[in-house]
Amino acid sequence: MAKKVQPVAKPHYIVGLGASAGGLEAIETVVRNLPADTGMGFVIVQHLSPDYKSLMVEILSKKTVMPVYQAEDGMPVKPNAIYLIPPKMDMKIYQGRLTLMEKDPAQRGMNYPIDLFLKALAQDQGRKAIGIILSGTGSDGTRGLRAIKEVAGLTIVQDPETAGFDGMPRSAISARLQDFILPPEQIPAQLVSYANHPIKTIPQEQNPLLHNEDALSRLFQMLRERQGVDFSLYKPSTVVRRIERRITINHIDSIEDYLRYCQRYPSEIEQLFKEMLIGVTSFIRDPEAYQLLREAYLPDLLQRHEEREVRIWTAGCSTGEEAYSLAIVVNEILQQLQIDKEVKIFATDLDRDAIQIASIGLYPEAVINDLPRDLLEKYFVMTDKGYQVVRPLREQIVFAQHNLLKDPPFTKIDLVSCRNLLIYFQQSSQLKVLDLFNFSLVPQGLLFLGSSETVGDADTFFETLDKKWKILRSRGLKRLPDHHHRHSELFDLNRRMSGQGIKPGMGAGMRDYLYDRLLERFLNVIAEHYIPFAMLVNSTNDLLHVMGDSQRFLRIPSGKIQADISRLLIRELSIPVTTGIQKVLREKKELNYSNIRLSEGSDPIRVKICPVTSKAGMEALVAVFIEDDISHHGGTERNDYNVGTATADRIIDLEHELQFSKESLQATVEELETSNEELQATNEELLSSNEELQSTNEELQSVNEELYTVNAEYQSKITELTEANNDLDNLISIIKMPTIYLDENLEVRRITPEASQIFRIIEQDIGRPLIDIAHNLVDVDLEVLINFCRAPEEECAHRVHDKNGKEYLLRVIPYKIASNAYAGIVLTFFDLSLLASSSQPRKD
Incomplete structure (x- = not known):
């Protein structure tokens, strides 16, 4: 009969802790203050030297009663347990199990194991993912926190003032990704409070927020009045997740209390608004999709209209990475085809702060790491604050705040890119936006959507070119009505809708939408004539x-x-x-x-x-x-x-x-621009030299972080060894027995002062072979005796005497360093006369 497999208990939350240089102390503090019964699983990812055996399991086991494991491939993450990344490995998580991959030894430059794990954690655990960034240099962890933020997980960053190295914490904070900035000793309490919040302990489908329409309507009204955006047009599940996060983070128990909190502190509405607008973006996101655009579709589009500029609209551009990515790809194609053509890109978003970041075009190292090295060197210049997009590329893009559901669209657009935005809208809003895109696009214009998005009932307007990466082409069949339609057009539309357009199987959203369009055209005809x-x-x-x-x-x-x-x-x-x-x-x-x-x-x-x-x-x-x-x-x-x-x-x-x-x-x-161009030329020469130094510096930085981590562990071990050495010195001084420690080559490693009674030996003789040192023992060949006892690696004992007739019990003991490993010999001489004198009766 087959043995029944016991199911593995799953943690309520999985916490990913990332640390680098200076992070050992912070990790110890967090682990020491964690309760043993949180119900969470903890995975610690560090920058480790590939040539060093980590001591972290041993070190952390002394700080907590929770079990501490070095991760193995396929190991499940259990609640109330700690897992550590092993050296020479990168780590991900899939279906609650850790997966290990060997690092490429030929890889040069910086490695980002924390980003790699946190992004996998976000994808695997969703809103049950928690990311923590502790002390370290560089920017590893920033992209990982962004991924967790996107799925409504919790993000915590160590207070830079308490960090040994503040590079990683400050990188995350500058990207506005933290929910909390805390010193290490306060992080455990925040984790427990977050996990035990009442709203987190009920299933998502039973969430009271989903069924409290009155409270949601009041929140929507407050957002509409203060931010000018109607979030009632967004999917309820998306909105509720964001509201739930704000309720939990502010330690509020109910939606009613949260409403009162928003009324008392109006700044919370702004925070909620920003929470709703978390941008999912990166440079060259989905490289395969961009490669397809570059090779199959954009060359034809760029050569189609030689007499006018190319116009591209990036809707929901967030902080600009997608707009700049398209600009880079388009410019690369134009250079390859040797075409001199004007390019104008309109990049819009609802978030004013994101637009300001995008227009400056300045990004930290963690953000631009998605770009190939050759494109980075060609289209970016390095500054003391990060990498900035070169001026000619920035001048091709117009960034503007824009509400897709409210503001008028752009016209004569060749390519509309709107990736991973429609998924947040309700169906009626999706149809409205898709119709705006159809109006904006020239005939045969391209629409580039996210891989999980579809055009649904609007497929009448668009032809699918690539199903996987959602690249579509406008059929040019329909436009938003202008103000010059005649009665005949209205009659023709009515006839088409009655006979062909509205069918029994058509979705209700599309049916209502087309009726609204009919009414709009009808009103336009009335307006024109009456x-x-x-x-x-x-x-x-x-x-x-x-x-x-x-x-x-x-x-x-x-x-x-x-x-x-x-x-x-x-x-x-x-x-x-x-x-x-x-x-x-x-x-x-x-x-x-x-x-x-x-x-x-x-x-x-x-x-x-x-x-x-x-x-x-x-x-x-x-x-x-x-x-x-x-x-x-x-x-x-x-x-x-x-x-x-x-x-x-x-x-x-x-x-x-x-x-x-x-x-x-x-x-x-113009005069200032001329002067600026001259300065720019000089600056580019300096930057060219600086980039070469930067490449070397990145490699040194990676090695330095690994060495610092190793040094921190060694320091902890040195403290333990110092204590052990002190204990040994005290023991030797107490027993007052001639003792000599030898290494594998029978050279002296350590002696006790009493050894000078038998050997002519002093402290300066340490390191000399024992057989070269004179002694006063009679008829004893120490080398033969030691080798005889060393062969079976067992303890031996012999009676020997010196020239003065004093008899000793010589014990030859193998020096054991592990269960089956030896690293030398210990010789002890016990004075048998002491034993004889102690056995004689005492005389009064």
Whole structure:
């Protein structure tokens, strides 16, 4: 009968601790303060020398009652146990079991075993992963913490002020990846508090947050009012995980208490907002996908339109790594094809802080390690704060804050890259975003999604080119409706939707979406024929919606696209409309201007500006109506608007002065740019030399970290050996017996003072062969005697006497260093006369 395999107990959480130089003391402190029954499994990853046998198991076993193991391949991580990475190995975790891989001995430069393990831990354990970064140099662990942060796990960083080396902690903190910054002695208490939080002890599907719609709605309203983003359009599970993290981290027991906490401390809403926007990004993420783009699809796209620039839109760009990756790939192709072509990349994200980081293009070493060395040297310059993208590449990219679900899209785009963003949206929001992308893309334009994303019901608009890496092409079948559709188009759309578009098997989200699009087109036709030109504008003068023919009143200026109504309106309407909007917002009542002329001799027009009724807490809006001023009806108060010739002339003069100032400023800027280019050339020469030194320094740094770790363990062992040596010295001084320690070559290693009674030996004779040292023993060949006893490696004893007739018991004892290992001989001489005198009766 087969033996039944007992299931292995799984830990509630698995904690990955990463440390390097100076980390031994911090690890000991954490382990010493950990309770033995946390229910967690602990995996410690260090930078170890490949030529050194680690003593960490022995050292840590003295600090805790938990079992401490050196990891073996396939070993399961059990609760209340500690596992250590062995030398010469990299380590991952899969399905709760540790997997070991031999390091490549030919690998040069820095090694990142902490990043490797923490990223695997995040992928394997999800929100039950905990990452801790302790003392160490360099930036290992930063990318691993990012991976744990992305799956809503817990991240802790040692306070740099308490670290022997603060490089690794500061790298993680500068990337804003820490949930807590703590000294080592406080980390165990935080772990226990986090793991035992009430909300963590219930199954995810029973989470009360998922069923408390009122509390979630109130939180969404607070986020909408203070951050301008509606998270009710995101998937509930994604939002709830982030809220749950903030509740746990702040040690709050319920969603109701958290709401009160947010009301009392408004800064928490900002923290929650940032929590929602954790960016999943890296340079050349999924290299195979980028290689496919580079070889199969981008060359054709870049050669397709020779007469215009290439336009790329990276939506949800986070801190810019994806945008710069695309820019690098595109520039590499252009150089390979020997094509001189303008490239413009629009990179947008909801997170203002991330956009600021992206626009600077400065990244720590941990972030740029995903890049091949040749691309790093070509497109980055090293500074004292990290690696910065070269200026020509930065100038190809326009970074801007942008809300995909609210703001208008870009146009005439050749490639849209939106990776791992749609998965966070509900289906209706996904369809809206995909339609915006379809509107933005030129015919045959490419859409690049995340590997786990699909277009769903919007596959009518896109052709799949690669299923694995989600590279699609726009079919060019559909566009967002403009404001010039005719009745025939509406009828044709209605016919198509009735006969072909909406089918019984079509998803409900797509069906509702298409009906909304039909209504939108219907309203556009009504607006064109029966409603005057109208605009919807918010309190910051952003144009939100337009109805009617806009060609007479609106213009699209060159440069970066902005929704500012003052820039979009023609000059004759800009002043009256913008000043009128602010007056209506201030006074909350309708305003009318009449007798406005767009040019001398033209028919007058009138402008009506009305406040739009909204609920408390919602954004203030106004509606602007512009129509021909055919007659003056009574009723609402009207104001003739006439700028006047003198005023108009003055405005023109001021505009000329402003233009002159701009040109002067531009000339100054160009002079500064010329000087900067010269400095840049000099700087690049210095950087070239510096990069060579940096390469050598990285190798030395790696060796230095390993040596420091070895030295720390040796220091601990030296302390133990010193204590043992002191004990031995005291023992020797107490027994007062002639004793000589010999090594394998029968050379003297240690003597007791009493040995000089038999041998003519002093401290300076240590290291000499014993047979070269004179003695006063009679008829004794010590070399023969010692070799005779050493052969069987067993203790021997013989009676010998000296020239004075004193008799000794000579014991020859093998010096054992392990169960079956010997490293010398010990000779002891016991004075038998002492035994004889002690056996005689005492005389009174």
